[in-house]
Amino acid sequence: MKHKKIVFPVIIGLIGLLTYLMLNIVLAEKTKAYQVKISEKPLFIVKDKSRVEQTIAQFIAEEEERIGHKVNLANKPTYQMVLVTADKLTKPSAIPKMMEESLEMQTEAAQILVDGKSLVCLPDEPAAQLVLEEAKKQLTGICEGEEICQAELLENVDVKVAQVSSKEVLANEEAVTFLVTGNEAPVEYIVKEGDSLWMIARNHDTRVANLKAQNNLTSENLQLGQVLKISSSNPYITVSAVVEGCKTEAIPYSTKIIKDASVTTFKEKQKGQNGEKKVTYRLTKENGKVIENKVLEESVISQPVERIVVEGTRSSGYAMTASRSGSFVGGLSWPLRGAITSHYGTRGGKHTGMDINGNTGDPIRAAKGGTVTSASRAGGYGLIITINHGDGLQTRYAHCSKFEVSVGAKVSAGQIIARVGSTGNSTGSHLHFEVIQGGSYRNPLNYLR
Ligand SMILES: [Zn+2]
Structure with missing residues (x-):
């Protein structure tokens, strides 16, 4: 019995020592890192803040390049120091993808308002005016040998400069397409016997020229069973010419x-x-x-x-x-x-x-x-x-x-x-x-x- 009384505290002591040693090892492997939050949302943990800042700078530069205008970050990241083991760190190469969705970049842009509703944004007022002119030109539907005497928009169209999300800013061409065709996805049509481009265009509220352009057609000859892409145009503006x-x-x-x-x-x-x-x-x-x-x-x-x-x-x-x-x-x-x-x-x-x-x-x-x-x-x-x-x-x-x-x-x-x-x-x-x-x-x- 005397023997057992000694063994028990020794075992307890050994367990305590082992735990202490293991904890020490683990603690030794923990590193100082940063929990990165954007808009209060924890995104990932990195060792190096500069990697995040570089990524942001790159995103801003790319967006500024795309729209040709100064861009501000609306939600700057916050950093909180944490001690973590290596496996909790995010690989630097994965950072851009994880940040892309969360960053909100704002810019000053020219909004095109149709009857008071903002439809599309351009980098600046001259671009917005150019887009409106081009959309007007495309919707006039002028034929060969015709001359425009006068053209006006039936809607109340305004251009206003405002702070908007940079994602809303479109390139001129995209903006023209958006205004002219509406945002309806194209439908597919299979050519039946007796169809002509003219009839198909009529039935889908579009024009032969549009069908030819959308389907890269060089002639008006159709094949039975041929699949045509038709985007029925549903313009946001009306040009009276x-x-x-x-x-x-x-x-x-x-x-x-x-x-x-x-x-x-x-x-x-x-x-x-x-x-x-x-x-x-x-x-x-x-x-x-x-x-x-x-x-x-x-x-x-x-x-x-x-x-x-x-x-x-x-x-x-x-x-x-x-x-x-x-x-x-x-x-x-x-x-x-x-x-x-x-x-x-x-x-x-x-x-x-x-x-x-x-x-x-x-x-x-x-x-x-x-x-x-x-x-x-x-x-x-x-x-x-x-x-x-x-x-x-x-x-x-x-x-x-x-x-x-x-x-x-x-x-x-x-x-x-x-x-x-x-x-x-x-x-x-x-x-x-x-x-x-x-x-x-x-x-x-x-x-x-
Ligand atoms: Zn007759």
Whole structure:
């Protein structure tokens, strides 16, 4: 028993000594280092403060280089001395990455405010003005041979100098793209049979030129299944521009019908040929979209050559002849005063209406009172408006430049419903007028008084 009494304190003493020694070893390996905090948040521990300061200086220099302007650090780091073992230290090479997110750099910049809302910042006022000018230019949507008379922004746009986060400062080009296209991500479109760039552009509210540029297209030929990137532009600003231009337009030829009671056939005696005219016009566009179209001057370059056809009336050999000899149904007034440039039933019987010559902007009048049942763009018809007169009678007016009434409107005979144009599959300004009775096309001449 005496033996045990001695052993116990010795063991305790040895443990104490060992612990002391081990603690000493560990303490000896601890080094003096700094806990680095940014915006109160502990980020990492380093041995050398200068490494952190160097990194900050480098970030500031890079940002100043990027925006060409003095940059201040809004949240300077704080250092707290700590004693840590080597494994708690952050490798110097990892420091830049760990600081990048946390540093807040501020700079004096020029904000572009649209209706009071800050949209984008530029290094200085001249840069902001330059960006606005360029965005304006891109949104004017000027075509070849057109000249800008006047352009203005419809929004209240201001440039104000303020302290902002340097991250908000964009390069001029980026800022222009942002203002002009909005920030919508591009969508992908797969080309289907019958697609054309023009149709795709229309359906996505963009322009052929934009599609070509975005997809590096050199021609307008599309392949089935081809994938197109389309960024539907949703500009932050609206440019209202008045432009003047000059273009060559076709003058559609007229068709003279010679009735011959001795034959039954329909024969072309002389081929028609379109003439040409030079048209000087003035357009009002909003972000490139035509809002108003005015012809300033027209001069004929070459006169059209009349098409002459012989229409046999001996029997009902030609369907259109038969319908024309039918009883006068009447009741419609002329939608437009002008020469008939192409009759109903021409083009091998495929012409479903009659063409009346007119100038872009001329008023088109309702042939009879009724209700507007559609006013839209429809393929080759271009802008087309339909009026239902009741009793199974409808009239349609195609290739319009503009509608003057909208769907659902009750119109009276002679009321202006649209303007003459050349939209859709048309070689020159004219009205394509159709009469539909009981679901079939009829010869309008039988209905006009
Ligand atoms: Zn026609």
